Amino acid sequence: QKTDAGMVIHIHTVNNNFISEVYFENGFVPMKNMEMIKALDIWKEDAYIEIPIIENFFDLDKLAEEAGKAINPEVPAVLIRNHGIYTWGKNEFEAKRHIEAFEFMFEYMKDMILFKGDKNIWR
Secondary structure (H helix, E strand, C coil): CCCCCCEEEEECCHHHHHHHHHHHHHCEEEEECCHHHHHHCCCCCCCEEEEEEECCCCCHHHHHHHHHHHCECCECEEEECCCEEEEEECCHHHHHHHHHHHHHHHHHHHHHHHHHCCCCCCC
């Protein structure tokens, strides 16, 4: 309802689980100055986005409620802590483009965190 989505994709990867755990205390994953943000139809110089992260509730009604609260129509994704990501788009092509972009950015971030030894990779 908040997103006008025609397609939703949910996947589980090592990268999105790693990132969700590293940034869980923040409640979101910060991303900025990444070219792939354009794949989300965000065309701003020095773009900055926050991908919400919610707890992985066993109670599916609670999980759905929390996911609904976390949705930001500007950022087509919600991470579930140590579980996976939901992303969406107006059609299958757009939803797939979004999931590919997020997974690319998560892998980049994971590699930078491991390389620098610090989750604050944007300084």
